[in-house]
Amino acid sequence: xxxxxxxxxxxxxxxxxxxxxxxxxxxxxxxxxxxxxxxxxxxxxxxxxxxxxxxxxxxxxxxxxxxxxxxxxxxxxxxxxxxxxxxxxxxxxxxxxxxxxxxxxxxxxxxxxxxxxxxxxxxxxxxxxxxxxxxxxxxxxxxxxxxxxxxxxxxxxxxxxxxxxxxxxxxxxxxxxxxxxxxxxxxxxxxxxxxxxxxxxxxxxxxxxxxxxxxxxxxxxxxxxxxxxxxxxxxxxxxxxxxxxxxxxxxxxxxxxxxxxxxxxxxxxxxxxxxxxxxxxxxxxxxxxxxxxxxxxxxxxxxxxxxxxxxxxxxxxxxxxxxxxxxx
Numbered sequence: 001x002x003x004x005x006x007x008x009x010x011x012x013x014x015x016x017x018x019x020x021x022x023x024x025x026x027x028x029x030x031x032x033x034x035x036x037x038x039x040x041x042x043x044x045x046x047x048x049x050x051x052x053x054x055x056x057x058x059x060x061x062x063x064x065x066x067x068x069x070x071x072x073x074x075x076x077x078x079x080x081x082x083x084x085x086x087x088x089x090x091x092x093x094x095x096x097x098x099x100x101x102x103x104x105x106x107x108x109x110x111x112x113x114x115x116x117x118x119x120x121x122x123x124x125x126x127x128x129x130x131x132x133x134x135x136x137x138x139x140x141x142x143x144x145x146x147x148x149x150x151x152x153x154x155x156x157x158x159x160x161x162x163x164x165x166x167x168x169x170x171x172x173x174x175x176x177x178x179x180x181x182x183x184x185x186x187x188x189x190x191x192x193x194x195x196x197x198x199x200x201x202x203x204x205x206x207x208x209x210x211x212x213x214x215x216x217x218x219x220x221x222x223x224x225x226x227x228x229x230x231x232x233x234x235x236x237x238x239x240x241x242x243x244x245x246x247x248x249x250x251x252x253x254x255x256x257x258x259x260x261x262x263x264x265x266x267x268x269x270x271x272x273x274x275x276x277x278x279x280x281x282x283x284x285x286x287x288x289x290x291x292x293x294x295x296x297x298x299x300x301x302x303x304x305x306x307x308x309x310x311x312x313x314x315x316x317x318x319x320x321x322x323x324x325x326x327x328x
Contacts (some may be wrong), residue, residue: 152222
């Protein structure tokens, strides 16, 4: 999640024009177009010089096997997973750590495709809005989880993520890789869900992302944390919030008294970013120290970037299920 601030709008994937379906492993036929976040985007050929606006977008393309076509990336906020570190370090960084790519820097890379995970980055103040890029002949793709910054997405689920892999595979001319990535990630999620130990009463959980000027931010409805909560049979205490990442209050947290707190472990360097710092904050505060989850050390730590859509999202499910099962 980007602060300030990430979010999405409720649009699901649409059928591609110029091909029968977005599924299948047959070679991509160019040109074709896809309706992405309500915009028809034309792709004339397989991209050769891609700019990814954020680290997790770059990681998706690496897992699709097209790392050598990434001409630049930005918004790097955590250590790259060891499995792809060698490929990632070869990608030129077009912004300082934790910073968005500016439009001028993006254009210097001469991209023929731009892919990003946050609507807030596709703005004139940042990398350039999508129309601006399209007018320059540079097609884009914005994850359907974040068509409109900070809004909940109706029906947000892993199927949307799998479809994004398929679409990117088509765009990049490697549809078989998109299908394989979707299948592999589905298998990870389904296996973990099958290992959930059933409870008579669902546990109440808080997805604690970060604090901003002392105020906590937590997962609400319309994002993957809410969907994951439903899949593993727990109750998100802020499922009634107005946005998928909501600014809440410590009084609200205390009143809803979660059984378990799921901590976003972040390495951006902001106050209370790491899981360890969050635990220290919760235990020292007179109000939150009385929460059942805090008194019982009922914490589960998850890499913060994995709470947003991306390759790491599927790994949240086995980590969460394992943590919940160990809590008994």
